Amino acid sequence: MSSPAPAGDTRTAITRCDGVLFRRSLMGSLIWLTANRDKVNQLNVFPVPDGDTGTNMLLTLESAIEEMGPDENSDLSQVAATVAHGALMGARGNSGVILSQVLRGFSQGVGSHASVDCKQLAHAFEEATAVAYKGVTKPTEGTILTVARKVSEAAVVKAQDTEDIADLIQSVVSAAQRAVDDTPSQLAVLREAGVVDAGGYGLMVILEGFLKTVKGQEIPTTSRASRAPAAPKETAKVGAHALETPEEGWGFCTEFLIERPAKAFDVVRAELTPMGNSAVIVGDDQLVRVHIHTLDPGGLIAHATSYGPLQKLKVEDMTRQHHDILAQEPPDADQVPGPAAAINGHSATGQVGVVAVAAGEGFRRIFEELGAGVVEGGQTMNPSTEDLLEAVTASSADEVIILPNNKNVIMTAQQVSSLSDKAIKVVASRTVPEGISALLNLDPAAGLEQNSAAMASALKGVQTIEVTHAVRSTSVNGLKIRNGDMIALVNGKITRAGKDAREVMDGALEGLKIDAFELLTIYAGAEVPDTEAEEVVGHVREQFPKLEVQLQRGEQEHYPYILSLE
């Protein structure tokens, strides 16, 4: 098996990539991404303090690499699988989640090969792309997905006329660079902003770092990527934000365990994997855990039963219903639980738990008081899949609803269900007020499906205004925004900019049909003293005498005010 050859013309061709080369190269990727993190972050030109693409991808990659542990392993199939798992656990933000899917697909593409040649490596890239696309319900071109696709296409072509891994990666990097340059022509928001897609750029950096190691080049720890991204111009929204978050997925999410299967684990995995999508089949010859999205759960289950009895079988219609067909449930288990826990006689402790993502001590208290487990994070630090998984595991409930409370955390939350034995639903709350509104609709004794539906519909009942500091100068929706300006976002859209928090808040409120609402809750941020918050409340009460106005301390950072109208 080959190891990196010296740089320059004299190097000998590397014809196979094994676990050691992959490990070292991926570490090169990490160093190169670390060096370029700020560059990637700067492409995140939406001027709100938000989870940064570069940081999210870096933390995801770090988690992937940590998972490999200190020892080198020459078996690529094992290393790639380990990396995929680590990335999935550490995935943060939408770009991190997609990166984790790329690595998962790569691992699937490698299959059980201890090392791969160029053609097999190209195949792994193809799988990486396929899995990444599947991870997103409505794939958007001009994003990291497009870059991944161009990379795998280039790899397949190049693999026809080279046996040198370095040559192949070189073509792949060139393709990535071209694809990144093309993203503005595919995505209007990038074109207007005069920037390239941040996630795509991050992937390109990762591949560049990989190539440098394969070629045996020393990687500078502070340098720039081969091409600096165009400087952000006016009106900007980065591709990561433009990516459509998957709403519900498709088909049936089917999960079960097989204890001591009649066939070897590898055979089980090989046979079941093609029977659906997003297959996560883990375990060993003693116990296999299967998670597959399939349009034909019946066929899948019938086949799987040939290995032995299935346990913890769960089939979830990802667009509609959720059926627990646990074998141990009595036959009359289709009785729907009552609308709420009886106070007399029964315990009202819910069997549906909630995990909410929130930043700020005040918000934490509110969520906890309403019975949710809280994962710190949100606006500036997106929690990882593992952070969410831990909170889900810590919940005493077997069925858990996750409230991401941030659009950049939704995809991460959606990764959790494949990693947990618990039944999990993500109610896609994009703001903290939406999350609170949803949580108030939790019915302690109703089931997971009923609750997630009721909570999802409660999201529509609340309007969110967020007031924050612009973190860069730009122009959005015709608004000129200078770094340090106050901006108001209504349901995530920047609608006002100005010098003063109160002024932009007023403007945002005026833009809404206030008569249609009864209650305005103002959540004051950590930076706002009580006296100022009370002044603001008094001012809003004067402006809108019919509205009930409540003041709460959210104690959130970066956002002096978050308002909820319902």
Add this chain to the structure above:
Amino acid sequence: MTRIVVDSTCDLPESRMRELGIEMVPLQVHFGDEAFRDKIDLDEDAFFKRLEKATQLPTTSQPSPGDFEEVYGRIPEGEPIVSIHIAHQLSGTIQSAKLAADAMPGREIHIIDSGNTTWAAGLLALEAAEAVQAGKDLNEVITHVEGLVPRVRLLAVLDTLKYVVMGGRVSRVQGAIGGLLRVKPMLLLVDGVIERMPPARTWGQAGQKIVQDIEAHGGADRIAVIHAKAPEAGQTMKKTLEDSLGVDGILEGTIGPVIGTHSGPGAVGVAYIAKQAG
């Protein structure tokens, strides 16, 4: 002619009861050492005034079997009695009624557990009294009312869970819910069981949740909107129901001292007879 007996928690106005010939047995309300007969020694205004000033919450107690015997005894012999009462899970009232009936072997007394209270039990009493007036015989009246028991629902929007928690009807853990956010807790009472509903943050939301409950049960045959010292909120609720359900003839009432002790002031309730049980 069949006569209808209720307890004071049914909260029907005295005039209406007199009109329909309904007899009432009062529960007791205690402020410290002082005991009052509900609705007789203590009307709603006096009660809520005292409640505001009280350093200690009042307690309530069921009528004694003797109280029932007295009322049953007032009704001429030969007239059968249908006695409709607060759910046995909520009060020992019905136990006293049964003891009284057992002690009066010569009388035909049929006791019905409404599975509910305040105007939800009151609606059953109205139905019973109207059936009597319409000339139905004892068995028809009993069959009619017993058929309505599983269909009668009471939804309450409370200003605070404090009173219900202190009164021991809801555990402390549940009472902690939503204190910071000042939500409006909602309770559902049906078949003798109080269930906590997801709370509302505004009266509008609360009204819509009640509309949804009514619609989910095929609509309502009869609706009463009641309140505890919250006439404006009661009117808003009534209008919400009228507008959203397109119905009229919604009855209006108040929550009396005994139930008011547990709901606290500011509560609004909707009692209704659903077209479909469940």
